Amino acid sequence: MKTKLMFFLLVLFLTPLTAQQKKPFSIDDLYRIKNVGSPVLSPTGNLVLFTVGESNLKEGKTNTDIYIMKSDGSGIKNLTSSDKNEYAPFWSTSDDKFYFTQESQIYQYDIDEEEGTKVTDFYTGIENPLLSKDGKFFIFSSEIYPECGADNSCNEKISKSSADGPMQAYIADKLLFRHWTSYKEEKEPALFLYNIEKNEVKKIVESNWFASAYMLGGDVKFDVSPDGSEICFMKNPEKNIEASTNADLFLIDINGTNTPENITAQNKAWDGYPAYSPDGKYIAYKVQRQINYEADRYRIAVYDRGSKTSKILTENFDYTINDISWSDDSKSVYFTADFEGYTPIYNVSINGGTIEQVTSKRSIFGYKILPENEIIYLARSIDKPGEIYKWKLKDYSEKQVTFFNKELLDKVDIRPSEQLWVEGADGKKVHLFLVKPHNFDASKKYPVIINVHGGPQSQWMDSFRGDWQVYPGAGYVVAFPNPHGSTGYGSAYTEAISGDWGGKVYEDLMKVTDALEKLPYVDKENIGAMGWSFGGYMMNWFQAKTKRFKCLASMMGIYDLKSMWGATEELWFVNWDLKGQPWNSDSYDKYSPSNYSENFSTPTLIITGERDYRVPYTQSVQYFTALQTLGIDSRLIIFKNDGHWPNGIKSMPLYYNAHLEWFHKYLGGGEAPYDSRELIKNIAFGE
Numbered sequence: 001m002k003t004k005l006m007f008f009l010l011v012l013f014l015t016p017l018t019a020q021q022k023k024p025f026s027i028d029d030l031y032r033i034k035n036v037g038s039p040v041l042s043p044t045g046n047l048v049l050f051t052v053g054e055s056n057l058k059e060g061k062t063n064t065d066i067y068i069m070k071s072d073g074s075g076i077k078n079l080t081s082s083d084k085n086e087y088a089p090f091w092s093t094s095d096d097k098f099y100f101t102q103e104s105q106i107y108q109y110d111i112d113e114e115e116g117t118k119v120t121d122f123y124t125g126i127e128n129p130l131l132s133k134d135g136k137f138f139i140f141s142s143e144i145y146p147e148c149g150a151d152n153s154c155n156e157k158i159s160k161s162s163a164d165g166p167m168q169a170y171i172a173d174k175l176l177f178r179h180w181t182s183y184k185e186e187k188e189p190a191l192f193l194y195n196i197e198k199n200e201v202k203k204i205v206e207s208n209w210f211a212s213a214y215m216l217g218g219d220v221k222f223d224v225s226p227d228g229s230e231i232c233f234m235k236n237p238e239k240n241i242e243a244s245t246n247a248d249l250f251l252i253d254i255n256g257t258n259t260p261e262n263i264t265a266q267n268k269a270w271d272g273y274p275a276y277s278p279d280g281k282y283i284a285y286k287v288q289r290q291i292n293y294e295a296d297r298y299r300i301a302v303y304d305r306g307s308k309t310s311k312i313l314t315e316n317f318d319y320t321i322n323d324i325s326w327s328d329d330s331k332s333v334y335f336t337a338d339f340e341g342y343t344p345i346y347n348v349s350i351n352g353g354t355i356e357q358v359t360s361k362r363s364i365f366g367y368k369i370l371p372e373n374e375i376i377y378l379a380r381s382i383d384k385p386g387e388i389y390k391w392k393l394k395d396y397s398e399k400q401v402t403f404f405n406k407e408l409l410d411k412v413d414i415r416p417s418e419q420l421w422v423e424g425a426d427g428k429k430v431h432l433f434l435v436k437p438h439n440f441d442a443s444k445k446y447p448v449i450i451n452v453h454g455g456p457q458s459q460w461m462d463s464f465r466g467d468w469q470v471y472p473g474a475g476y477v478v479a480f481p482n483p484h485g486s487t488g489y490g491s492a493y494t495e496a497i498s499g500d501w502g503g504k505v506y507e508d509l510m511k512v513t514d515a516l517e518k519l520p521y522v523d524k525e526n527i528g529a530m531g532w533s534f535g536g537y538m539m540n541w542f543q544a545k546t547k548r549f550k551c552l553a554s555m556m557g558i559y560d561l562k563s564m565w566g567a568t569e570e571l572w573f574v575n576w577d578l579k580g581q582p583w584n585s586d587s588y589d590k591y592s593p594s595n596y597s598e599n600f601s602t603p604t605l606i607i608t609g610e611r612d613y614r615v616p617y618t619q620s621v622q623y624f625t626a627l628q629t630l631g632i633d634s635r636l637i638i639f640k641n642d643g644h645w646p647n648g649i650k651s652m653p654l655y656y657n658a659h660l661e662w663f664h665k666y667l668g669g670g671e672a673p674y675d676s677r678e679l680i681k682n683i684a685f686g687e
Contacts (some may be wrong), residue, residue, distance in 0.1 A: 415438065
């Protein structure tokens, strides 16, 4: 009897919990997730570096360490377990040393001695360090005072004198005087070379595009030739850069003594993110064709350094390109691309020809090509946070090699998704993901939250995200569609939203809502909607055009299009998407929610950031003022230290909690885990 009992307990212990046995996902669980970074391959291909970030919700802090493992996934070890953040590792010329960034300076780590040593002490900090192939120097970008150049003491002296007190005024003589979350002051972005042996820094060239604020994405905006003689970098050659998306690629010798040579001057649209081929004969880069259209699809081009000519490899590939990298033999280029809610890896020969999809439909966020026809990459899915995987090209199979979130997945119900296609505007199919709530019972009816993405030229993906789990964990069905304007469904589908903000995309979303209402488990009397950026605009447009939603949540949303044009910084966006300026385009009146206040009636949560210069927070204040004056229940939350994207650990907990409070109030449900007003006081918040 005792033996049978022990056997039963052993089986019970080893049997994974079902979704019903696991606990529902909560805000606290979101901050228990370990955030795994992209793999960085050693020179021999035998070792892999990657980062792992962990959060402390109560203290409002995150910590990132660097891990190492063999390329087969064995021997995982934390190399930098300190209370400081170590990130952006890159290898030296051998497998025994690598570099990393800590507190904006470069450190070298000796694997044999298990010790890190500080290498640089550049006062204004170091961004995007890139090591030369021979390991003798690396180049990096930094924002310095122009009169100081690479003079450390000069930069320190001016910076400290500027820091004596807060700036009482800003003086601007031209536009783009502020960007994202900061005002442009006296500093200028520049590219530098650090000689490792001599411990010397010298300035190479200046370019606004070196500043991390100027563009989204993690791609490096410069590269060094394999022989170490030349640098290719990005620069906008236009005078009025606030209204131009143009960027060109320039070549300059490593000593910075020659006049930079513009190799893409013939294209007045965007060219950027250069990558030299391993043999040094070519430079691959991303290119756009439409002038001043920032969402034009990215293509891959290759510049032949011998003939000084360029050709586009992916003109007939109708999806926007993301990360690019060379094959070891310099004969082809690998890349990821947006495709129907995924970002799989593709390959194209530099001679052109067929584009081959080399992985399955996966949401991939960083990859390296291994020997023996293997790829190692970071991937996420709706029901699984990021982990590192290996892909075998020969047998088209995948193997997971890290399991940092296994313990959480074993205990918490992280919900999978389903996919639907609904007929939308112009007979086009609209793709949407659907996540059902914890302990889903098909015989019951559930409230629904529709989440509209921003961009608007972007895509919801099969990728882990807090919204996809926090609300299902609290009892809601969550739907996130990719209407007209989304990437991943062909360029014509993406382009259809420009000049038509309240047209086809709105029709798509109404038809998606119609389809959701027909699902047997949906409570059609309790449907709410939420959105961020353009998604926030669409919530405000819903307010103006329909009464079918019980409540709305508008984050960083646009309310009045005319005042938006006058207050945003990147004028190329509104000029293109609204087809001109307020005095020569009827879009500003036709599609401005502020012009339809007589139709307003839906209770709305509004969230914004005081340092949001993309969609200024005054847009939200205007909207809140209108709702309050009309007697419509509404709540306004302003993150005083945040811009378009609130701080993930200090501000986003309030974001999720405030949504739960609002949805519970109007769609039914239990209590939010925190009181939002108390949350502000008790969690290290917004500092």
